[in-house]
Amino acid sequence: MRTDKTDILTMLRNSGDYVSGQQLCDRFGVTRTAIWKVINQLKEEGYRIESVSGRGYRLAEGPGDFLSQSEIASRLTTKWAGCKVYYYDETGSTNNDAKRLGEEGAPHGTVVVADVQNAGKGRRGRGWQTLSGTALSFTILLRPEFAPDKASMITLVMALSVAEAVESVLEGAQDAVTTIKWPNDIVLNKKKICGMLTEMTMTPEMDEIQYIVVGAGTNVNNASPEEFQEEIRKTATSLRIETGRQIDRADLLERILLRFEDNYDVFLETLDMSGLREAYQKHLQGIGGVVRVLDPAGEYTGISRGINERGELLVEKEDGEVVRVYAGEVSVRGLYGYV
Numbered sequence: 001m002r003t004d005k006t007d008i009l010t011m012l013r014n015s016g017d018y019v020s021g022q023q024l025c026d027r028f029g030v031t032r033t034a035i036w037k038v039i040n041q042l043k044e045e046g047y048r049i050e051s052v053s054g055r056g057y058r059l060a061e062g063p064g065d066f067l068s069q070s071e072i073a074s075r076l077t078t079k080w081a082g083c084k085v086y087y088y089d090e091t092g093s094t095n096n097d098a099k100r101l102g103e104e105g106a107p108h109g110t111v112v113v114a115d116v117q118n119a120g121k122g123r124r125g126r127g128w129q130t131l132s133g134t135a136l137s138f139t140i141l142l143r144p145e146f147a148p149d150k151a152s153m154i155t156l157v158m159a160l161s162v163a164e165a166v167e168s169v170l171e172g173a174q175d176a177v178t179t180i181k182w183p184n185d186i187v188l189n190k191k192k193i194c195g196m197l198t199e200m201t202m203t204p205e206m207d208e209i210q211y212i213v214v215g216a217g218t219n220v221n222n223a224s225p226e227e228f229q230e231e232i233r234k235t236a237t238s239l240r241i242e243t244g245r246q247i248d249r250a251d252l253l254e255r256i257l258l259r260f261e262d263n264y265d266v267f268l269e270t271l272d273m274s275g276l277r278e279a280y281q282k283h284l285q286g287i288g289g290v291v292r293v294l295d296p297a298g299e300y301t302g303i304s305r306g307i308n309e310r311g312e313l314l315v316e317k318e319d320g321e322v323v324r325v326y327a328g329e330v331s332v333r334g335l336y337g338y339v
C-alpha cells in the first residue's frame, strides 16, 4: 500500500532539509516529471514545499490537521502497528473494512482509518456518530496466537493506549483529566470522547482466533457540543471542546499506535492485565466510589474496587460480596450520571 506519494513525503519529512529531484528519482526509480507531479499534488493538499533550483525540495510545513493515506503512513514510526494503512474519506465502519481485509489476508498490524463512518458501530449493536473533519476513527487488525478467551482484554489494552496518547497530546492543558470508564470508554472531564469495539473472527474449525479487529472512535476537533446529536449532547465531548486546542489527528493516531505496541508487548508477556493493571487503574474512573452496573440480568450498585488480572471489574456490593464483572454485555455508570 505504499505509494510514490507516501515514499516521497516520508523522505522529505525525515530529511528535514532539501532533497534533490535527482535523489528522489534515483531512490524511487521514477522520472523527474513523476516527482514533480507528486510534489504538486502535495502542494494542492496544503503541504508547503519549497523548491530551490540546484537544491531540490524541502517540506517547510505540513497541512495542519489533515488525514490521508500518505499523511498517516509517512508519519508512522511504529514497528508493526500500521505496517499497512488504508484511508477512506468516508466509509461504513472501519471495523467492517478491517474484517474484509482480514478475510483477504491482510497482515497483523494493518490499520484502517476514515474521516467519516456513516455506519459506525458501538457495542451491542449501538451506533457511533462521526462528523466530517472532526473525528479520529480507526481500526487495527491483529492476528494473535493466544487463546480466544484472552481477546476481551485487548480492548482494555487499547483503552489504556488511547488514554495515554490523549494525555500526552493534552500535556499542559489545564484541568484536562483523562480517565477510562471501564472497560473501554475514554472520558475527558467526565464526558465521553472515545468509544471502542473489539470483534473476533475464529478460524473455520472454530478452535483458534483467525483475527481480531479493535476499533476506536475519538471525538477530536468538534468545536461545540451542538455538533453532537441531541441524545448524546450531555455525555459526549471532544478534545477541542475541553481544551480549546485544535488537535492534529494523524499525530494522535501515531501516539496511540506507539503506546499500543508497547502495551501489547507487556500484555503478551503474561497474557493478562497483570503488567498493565497499575497503569490502567491510574486512569480508571470512579475507583473506590459507587458505581451502577447495568447488567441485562438486573441492575445493581456497589463500590468499584478496580480490575483483576483478567481485566474484570471488581464491584463490592453492600453485603460485602465482590462481583467480578465481565465486559461482554455490561455497562457501568456513576451513581447519578454517566460517570
Ligand code: ATP
Binding pocket: 121, 122, 123, 124, 126, 127, 128, 129, 130, 185, 192, 193, 194, 195, 196, 197, 219, 232, 235, 236, 237, 330, 331, 332
Ligand atoms: P456507554 O453506554 O457506557 O457509553 P458502551 O461501551 O456500551 O458505553 P459504546 O459501544 O462504546 O457504548 O458506544 C455506543 C454509545 O456511545 C451510543 O449508544 C451512544 O450513546 C454513544 N455515542 C455514539 N456516538 C458518540 C460520540 N461520537 N461521542 C460520544 N458518545 C457517542
